[in-house]
Amino acid sequence: MESVSKNRQSPAALRAMIERAYGPERVPVGDGWATELTFGWFNVAYRVRLRDGAEVVLKIAPPPHVDVMTHERDAMGTELRALELIRAHTDVPVAAAHFADHSRELCDASYFCMPYVHGENLGVLRDRLSTAEHDAYLAQLGARNREINAVRGAAFGPLAGPGDASWRRVFTGMVEHILADGERRAVALGWDHDTIRAVLAEHADSLDEVTEPRLVEWDLWDPNVLVRDGRIVCVIDHERAFFGDPLMERLFGGTQLPAFGPHDAFMRGYGHPPLTPTEQTRRRLYCLYLVLVLVVETVYREHEGTATYDWARTQLDHAMALFGRTR
Structure with missing residues (x-):
């Protein structure tokens, strides 16, 4: 689904985020290692194949200049808290957040990484x-x-x-x-x-x-x-x-x-x-x-x-x- 809230990033920016999350030895090389997952309505998410073949999802919050609704403010923070609660207190299958970065040093918004689930x-x-x-x-x-x-x-x-x-x-x-x-x-x-x-x-x-x-x-x-x-x-x-x-x-x-x-x-x-x-x-x-x-x-x-x-x-x-x- 297309939306102005999707904060797409360049391959160089994505590589920098992956390096921060997983280290330089796992940064992908070549082409075709990132594919946008298009089902979401709000955040942009990429399916990323790391250099060692592992697959992860990189999810990026909307850019700061995009106007969002009141209940959507800090939506990424809400998602990370929800994942923690669900994993700690239930057996519901959800992904674990590998890494989250709210510094806005590598892009203009928060992002986090989690494993890609085949299904x-x-x-x-x-x-x-x-x-x-x-x-x-x-x-x-x-x-x-x-x-x-x-x-x-x-x-x-x-x-x-x-x-x-x-x-x-x-x-x-x-x-x-x-x-x-x-x-x-x-x-x-x-x-x-x-x-x-x-x-x-x-x-x-x-x-x-x-x-x-x-x-x-x-x-x-x-x-x-x-x-x-x-x-x-x-x-x-x-x-x-x-x-x-x-x-x-x-x-x-x-x-x-x-x-x-x-x-x-x-x-x-x-x-x-x-x-x-x-x-x-x-x-x-x-x-x-x-x-x-x-x-x-x-x-x-x-x-x-x-x-x-x-x-x-x-x-x-x-x-x-x-x-x-x-x-």
Whole structure:
């Protein structure tokens, strides 16, 4: 996916980063040792073959002059913290960070290196799978997602803090941040901000049911899963993680909006019973937040064409309709 946030670097710069991470004796020589991995939407990532034949991934944060949304600030730091938490407290397969550099001495942004994991991207593979085969992966993903959500935090909010004891305050702030991000770039939502705020205020008491901060990946769906031989071998892209309500996870979204995919196999693997009325209300609020992000980020990414924006605007209408609001 093309995005203005992808901070591509020259071969010379990449070699310098690799030397700092792995030493001069492992710096690649010749041509064809670096290939851009194109599935991501935010950071640029390269598959790199080191001189000794080992394969690694070099991931680089956006350049400092690129405007990012509030929840994307220090996204690379968030990903590194999430990797540490997942590796320390779960058996979920994730890569270990070999090296991270935040000095901005070799390029204008932070970067880190990790091993390359051989596997097929489930988002790409999905069209070649039968429903039963895809459901089997979704059930595995549900079980893995539950492991991640079992990690407890000291407070709600960003992994690096500051935290808050109230999930209602944190989630309300997240919505306000995305509305402000949209306003800063004059993004047309098709809905008045005060109408969106009114929906949140009318249903905010459902958020008070959440009292224990849990690790939430939030962006865990098919394109962020690598599979091989019928099993999940790696979960990737953790830069949107935070401590919050597990019901915010992406694949719970299908319980309220069909566009967010089938959910039965995921729910079964997760071991989650049908949502209670209060849980359904919260999940609808989370769908509303998600589609607000999807609308606003199309402008920040400067996508070519309007197809993604148009789709997201339609989903925003559907999310508002869940609360009886129509245009």
